[in-house]
Amino acid sequence: MAIECLVLGAGQEVGKSCVVVTIGGKRIMFDCGMHMGHHDCQRYPDFARILSATPGATDFTSAISCVVITHFHLDHIGALPYFTEVCGYNGPVYMTYPTKALAPLMLEDYRKVMVDHRGEEEQYSYEDIQRCMKKVIPVDLKQTIQVDRDLVIRAYYAGHVLGAAMIYAKVGDAAMVYTGDYNMTPDRHLGAAQIDRLKLDLLITESTYAKTVRDSKHAREREFLKAVHKCVSGGGKVLIPAFALGRAQELCILLDDYWERMNLKIPIYFSAGLTIQANMYYKMLIGWTSQKIKDSYTVHNPFDFKHVCHFERSFINDPGPCVLFATPGMISGGFSLEVFKRWAPSEKNLVTLPGYCVAGTIGHKLMSGKPTKIDLDKDTHVDVRCQIHQLSFSPHTDSKGIMDLTEFLSPSHVILVHGEKPQMAFLKDRIESELGMPCYYPANNETVSIPTTHYLKINATEKFITSCTAAQARDGLEKANLLCGNHLSGVDGDVKADEGILLMEKSMAPKILCEDELLQLLGTERHSVQFESLLSSRVEEVQTTIVDDVVSEF
Template sequence: MDVEFLGGAREVGRSAILVDERLLLDYGLEPSTPPQYPVGSVDPDAVVVSHGHLDHAGAVPALLSGDSRPPIHWTPPTRELALTLARDTLKLHGGSYNCPFTEHNVKRVTGVSETHGYREPFEAAGFEITFYNAGHIPGSAHVLVDDGETRLLYTGDFHTDDQRLVAGTTARPDADVVICESTYADVEHEDRTTVEERFAESVKTTLWEGGTVVVPAFAIGRTQEMLMICEAHDVPCYVDGMGKQVTEMLRQYPGFLRDEAAFRRAKSHARFVTGDDGQRKRITDQKAAIVTTSGMLSGGPAMTYIPEIRANPTNKITMTGYQVAGTPGRDLVETGSAEIDGRMMPVSARVEQYDFSAHADSNGLRSLLDSYRDAQILVNHGDTCERFAEQLRADGYDATAPDIGEQVIVEG
């Protein structure tokens, strides 16, 4: 089995892995300026998408240009999320040279889409494929690829601990080779219950003092997790941005949620922002938490809320996710200022950061890999892939960290 890394190797973003030149696992983009896409040109016989985040599914419609019509295999929520992301990318970049697909390509996606549940084997490009719940976001999957001689497990992004939105992964299918993500290979997450309680107490204190809290959150997964946390701790909240649409959509797929009743309560508890910037400015006086995109302050309704609340030190901005270097969110955390709509703005509101990650930490990664001590481990999707592979080798694993464009021959 020949495995070629077209993206996501020794980096986070633009994940794409080609197996035997005919099966493509993920096809994402890195939302930098300009966006970065997988290397090389591909014309696969079939595509399998692990989950609906931009860095794994964001460039999929580009595979349907020209005469190409490869079937695209994914879970039902991943299909919906990928289409949502594609339409949003067109809205943001559709008129620019940097967008690799058109509205016509996006429409083609529905015609070649094939959805599958967990643990239901199917055929793609001559391989037997099976999805397993990866515990990352609704619909996220580990992908098992079997050619009859070699069993390759592509973990995609995964979490081993339960979140309110989804249960952690417990799947450990037999595999000869594991392509393992390593986003948080050098981090130990704080206990989730402790983080939740600290977040809720901080928000309630600010509201009691008469302030407003802006909660920047990724639209897919993180927004819904924060709404469930707000409901569980009785924190009044609004929701704005693409997260509204995703929240509505996920109601259609209760089987991919950990607790459908809790999800429904959270949706009912939150107030959905339906108006324009005028309404948003009025909401900033409501003494509530405002859960809104973008999670790194690089666009979305956060661009309206932050300028409105930034000057008052009673107010608060609670960052809920990883902040990539060079983003306004990272600048805000490190310097107390951020570039909003082209202007560098000092922020007097208090800024806090919470680890609500949906990725396994170093302990979670090790707990999964402990089931694969005799397998070949290929480390990807991280900023410290080489170091993690080296640590695994020191512990007796056959582990390497392939580079972008590298081909690796694997055997059963």
């Protein structure tokens, strides 16, 4: 038996994660994402390959046993409505409760941006999203789901974003884990990934930061707080452009905590309705956050931010210091751009950019060097005199974390996805040399085949067991004697070997038995063959020399 792993997306790149794995005849699709960088047919995974790899299957529903989505980011879920509603997949789709709750928000938000702002052709409609979400079966952490008679899946906590999961799948004896995106260090609102030690044939892991080792988060947090505090105590305004989900909540917890400790009275605002909605979801989905929040929410729900005040658009012209979280991140447009235009010209103000900014956005321009003037279009310019602070918070694990997880799970094989090729090559070498596991990083549309273990249940006859235990007892006694002399270190070789005969017959369970039982079973007598060594010697030779020769033989 083997595991076939077809990488439809996120092979040697980041974007449109989609891996189709075949175990023992069952076909599972992990994630169904879209690529944000492409605007043509490359945007979606090449689903047709599934059909061509499945002889005899006419549609996706028969070709694929189930689809499992790890979390709500678009590069993991973006193609799902397309796959179910346009391609016509009708089978089960699994995702965690938070993902199911938050995914429609994300999908609809993106659809609007695509259709309304860019004027692109609609790939799927709002109704499609709703119909698609109806097909979703929500799962809980560590809940074992029997998809069909052979296939079992289970979700484990992955950190990363609210509701992110790592997926364990098992058919017969073959088992594997698909990590999705995960984080091995906890942040302010989410815990670290957590999984049991499992017997695995294959681990498919993300490798976004295959080469980077990040240092302590504390220092970065401290710098961020210092910068913000300095700005507001100087009477400045702080703009934090962030996406609605995840980063904004994390930073806000951090600030809220600091405000409390330092007894600051400066208001913190959230700009958009989506963020408010997201905060509501976070408040409801407390069970999926970090231990600290779980511990404290009975007293005080940390997402009930004490220092966050009601916001209205007119506030941006008010005097006095404040902190504002505005969507979208990267200052790619919308409200965050509007605020930026107002605030950037004052050197008292601060713009904090959490995380990565895509090339072409204003965020990217601010991060690459310190511009004094930014051209929005031909006629509009913004003078940038404010301070820029860059934060490198990332919800992905670093190289150390990937190694730690791989070592902890100790799978037989590792496949890397969701990363950049040169870094993946580096990590592959490390995994192979340091952990001794074969490792692959296939490109898109490549297939990797991996052998699996097969466990055989063997019956042992009573006689065999008795003889084994007798031998062990004898062994034990000898060792006990040794021990009395305080030679404990001398007997650490604890391997006990016994001899038996493994009998495998067709249509019968395999069996292990003793030597004489075999004779009985076969109904034959014991034949003995004896060997004798022969010395050739010539009679003519003198008697004494023969004697000498024989002596020297032995």
